[in-house]
Amino acid sequence: MSTPRTLFDKLWDAHVVSPESSTAPAVLYIDLHLIHEVTSPQAFTELAARGLKPRRPDRTKATMDHSTPTLPAGADGKLPYYTAAAETQVNTLARNCAEHGIELFDMNSDHRGIVHVIAPELGFTQPGMTIVCGDSHTSTHGAFGALAFGIGTSEVGHVLATQCLLQRKPRSMAITVDGELPPGVGAKDVILHIIGVIGVNGGTGHVIEYRGSTIRAMDMEQRMTLCNMSIEAGARAGMVAPDETTFAWLAKAPRAPKGEAFEAAVQAWRELQSEEGASFDSDVRIDAADIRPTLTWGTHPGTAIAVDRPIPAATDAAARKALDYMHLDAGHALAGTPVDVVFVGSCTNGRLSDMRAVASVLRDRHIASRVRMLVVPGSEQVKREAEAEGIDAIVRAAGAEWREPGCSMCIAMNGDLVAPGQLAVSTSNRNFEGRQGPGSRTLLASPLSAAWAAVNGQVSDPRELFAAQKEVA
Amino acid sequence: MSGFQQVKSRSVVLRQTNIDTDQIIPARFLSTTERSGLGKHAFNDWRWQADGSPNPEFPFNQPANADRKILLAGRNFGCGSSREHAPWALVDLGLRAIVSSEIADIFRNNSLKNGLVPVVLAEADVQQLMERPDDELVVDVAACELRTPDGRAYTFPLDAFAQTCLLEGVDELGYLLARQADIEHYEDTRYAQ
Secondary structure (H helix, E strand, O other): OOOOOOHHHHHHHHOEEEOOOOOOOEEEEOOEEEEOOOOOHHHHHHHHHOOOOOOOHHHEEEEOOOOOOOOOOOOOOOOOOOOHHHHHHHHHHHHHHHHHOOEEEOOOOOOOEOHHHHHHHHOOOOOOOEEEEOOHHHHHHHHHOOEEEEOOHHHHHHHHHHOEEEEOOOEEEEEEEEOOOOOOOOHHHHHHHHHHHHOOOOOOOEEEEEEOHHHHOOOHHHHHHHHHHHHHHOOOEEEOOOOHHHHHHHHOOOOOOOHHHHHHHHHHHOOOOOOOOOOOOEEEEEEHHHOOOEEEOOOOOOOEEEOOOEOOOOOOHHHHHHHHHHOOOOOOEOOOOEOOEEEEOHHHHOOHHHHHHHHHHHOOOOOOOOOEEEEOOOEHHHHHHHHHOOHHHHHHHOOOEEOOOOOHHHOOOOOOOOOOOOEEEEOOOOOOOOOOOOOOEEEEOOHHHHHHHHHHOEOOOOHHHHHHHHHHO | OOOOOEEEEOEEEEOOOOOEHHHHOOHHHOOOOOOOOOHHHOOHHHHEOOOOOEOOOOHHHOHHHOOOOEEEEOOOEOEOOOOOHHHHHHHHHOOOEEEEOOEOHHHHHHHHOOOOEEEEOOHHHHHHHHOOOOOOEEEEOOOOEEEOOOOOEEEOOOOHHHHHHHHHOOOHHHHHHOOHHHHHHHHHHHHHO
């Protein structure tokens, strides 16, 4: 009898071109290569210097998202790029794609957006695939039962030239979350809670499979939020086994297989489950009932705590430095902390359900006068669908800004910045020092927590929204 | 990348844990289509003050630390983004080895492709080394050993393939390109089904 295999084992085995040995890593085949303007130009330069061409332009898809402005073109028809270098980077990607016949979703495309939003939206992301991108949040695509991970620019060159990567097989970790999430608690709270439990390096060297009834009950957008932040625990990748929820999403995705091909694909995708008795190198269990609205207090995502819990006392120099940088005091809860900026968007929380969550809070309300709030849809499609529901009008009426799609203030490369010393509640994925601009202070949070903080001008518990509803009922 | 046997140098110490790639090189310096010249932005926001002057307290600004090739860093160095600009910046700054009790996966992969040796030792050993930054250390790639002038030797893990690449300056892309027939066979077999 063969050893029961995990989902990750199955994905790995199916893509081994040549197995690993003591002297060499495995050659692993890559089904889908996503590229963007920031981490690809040097790879194309390297290929050109060696006289090489992309091997499978058909398996390569490109978009522009990091350096792009989120304000529309001015009266002169020109896009307001933050710097000349940013514009050069975007133009370089367009030139490289044109030269090599790579499909590009450019500034004029109806499907452009953040790479980890558009590939699932279009149906390029499918169960059973290996997917890489020069971007650590490639782990997002694991939500579909794919093995998806971030790579550096040298490796972008390797995949362009050979459609393969040299890899040692990582270890496996099961994270099982069971139970029903309380109202006001969502996927972002779940993943922040998990990182708080296992630590910012708890997943290093591992591929995580998220399992359990809580994960099964999540829709695809929630699963993407969850898998997106696997890297924030140091994990190589995160994944969820595909199920009916996954297939229903793909049935509507324009570039997924159609008709008989789709039926055949679904049949194959159903096999992508960890087998009964398959063993993981490590095993973590979480009770959904323990998860409350969660934010971070420090300068890495492992500093996650429930909104109503006191910030822990600093036990080492790093924690003291973080508290000092954040101007926060141990022993106090984050609730009540004054907020200057609120950012909703990013590959973590820039999807339609996130926009809806924000609109549900902002409808018939106004943000506090001290707060600047940016709501940035993750893609042109998210923007279109949100606008069709009137979400843009709700956001604007509440006093917040409704922007064009892109990474925006998550990585703050495009001029969307938090000013030095300002405190931002952000639905993005990193709270590193200066991540949202030099001297910026970031609390990571869910869209509900972010919107409720904007209304109140201070960090607030989104469960209050649901308690009020109950009283009315 | 040319091969090398060892790095011999005194070291620079950054005790901070979880030094992420945004500290190694902030995102605003990634708007480049080149890979050179990033050293001046390495640790930018710790190294330079708001007015552009050097922060005299930051170790890399201290004259005694000029030309040091080994960094001793707190646990979980290089966490965060996949930007290869991080090792590009550190190599441009003159570093050839990072010693820490844990080095993040993607950063480690990127480092190996740029001749920056990731040396993972036990936390207590790293702490001990941090006490004597003026000792000339030897990071011996062939022996997978870090040696101190008083004769201590610490073994560090290094994948055999990565070691060969460092020693011989072998290029991973060249290795992959030589597997062309295997790759074609894989594609033919998989997509014939």
